[in-house]
Amino acid sequence: MSVVLVTGASAGFGKAICQKLIADGFSVIGTARRLDKLQELQKELGDKFLPLQLDVTDLTAIEALPGKIPPSFQPIDILINNAGLALGLEPANEVPFQYWDTMVHTNILGLIKLTHTLLPEMVKRNHGYIINLGSIAGTYPYKGGNVYGATKAFVRQFSLNLRTDLLGKKIRVTNIEPGLCGGTEFSNVRFGDDKKAAEVYTGVDFVTAGDIANTISWLISMPEHFNVNSIEIMPTAQAPAGMSVAKNM
Template sequence: MRGTVLVTGATAGFGWAIAKRLVADGYRVIATGRRIERLKELQAELGTNLLPIQLDISDATAVKALPEALLAEWRAVDILVNNAGLARGLECAQDADLENWDEMIQTNVTGLVHMTRTFLPGMITRNKGHVISIGSTAGRYPYQGSNVYGGTKAFVAQFMRNLRCDLLGTHIRATNIAPGLCGGSEFSNVRLRDDKKAAAVYEDTFPLVPDDIAETISWVVSLPSHVNINEIEMMPVCQSAGGMAVSRGIGKS
């Protein structure tokens, strides 16, 4: 057994693919998420090297209690994959729903830092570990309607850079994975709350898929222990960062 991994948001999409890939790579995986029935399906497929745990990472009390709730042989988490996250809505800031903003911040920022803070001390004690967070190209490149979602992913990128600074002098690694357009997950369905609109996002494109993200993480964790990949930004070839937008007819008032 190569070690113990904890993957948040493993009920679908990236987390599901990451859990499957890392079990195949020889790791034991603690798969967490809100839908326990989905996690049990994954365990039925992968066997006893996957441990399903129901967890909402926006519940700070549950996150803090998680290490003690694990069986002793599962508590030494070697790799933490902060995958759980979401986007809500594409409205411009002046029209956005504050509850959507709060949910994104509580999950993408607060939940992620609480998970990291909960499992980092054990890594420090063992002087061994790897924290991987799923960011987004939205954290670097703005687009209309990304407002708070993009802001949360920019936070993830900067948090991971600063985490690497704090970990200097240890053998603990920290990596931000920042994908662009990626299909085959529930991301757009959750964001738009409309399956037809979600499908239209990927129409006539060849996007990344969750297995691409899982493959990337498999590579990152397989590198020699002295190698730290700070950040990987990845897009499908059908996507690139857009040029500067110009609104015609707007100027001096």
């Protein structure tokens, strides 16, 4: 039976992905910083779910991770690099540098370190699938998206470059690029203000974590010869609706 490792499994997309993939019959390793949330999830999902505490900004801990996984959850067939965050929506000249630092360490360094740690075994077995959580922010700029969007542009290009390096190997890579998705902690983390976070979703029929989990379930169910390079998903209520012009500057 195939084994999936999901980062950021304590909330939002990651939690929904674990729930869906366990229902699909996979064994799932769920990682995040909040072990209590993962342990709660294990109570719901049972023994085919392995909770493991991991801060993806701790590169030494990532390197040690394979040694902490019991044989029944090895080898890992599918890596879902989902852990990530946006901090703030201030313009570049006002945002605290710490926000940029944290986003780069989480969304870029954590993702590439985990990939670098697990990929050699996939190559050795000539089998595997890496699914990255990018964002439409990696393609379409928006005000205050400065470094968050740039980290997701990195993830998009890294995903494409991985496919290039892996040409000739039976290893798939997909970058998922969601737009506005609600029902997760994303905006609560971004604003550190639950009221402000709730306002983002008022009056919008948003994409849900379940929608993203169903998309991943479908991607995995497709045969090995079929690779989706990237998939952009927005709610019907969202579209790239034109450039802005500043007048009388």
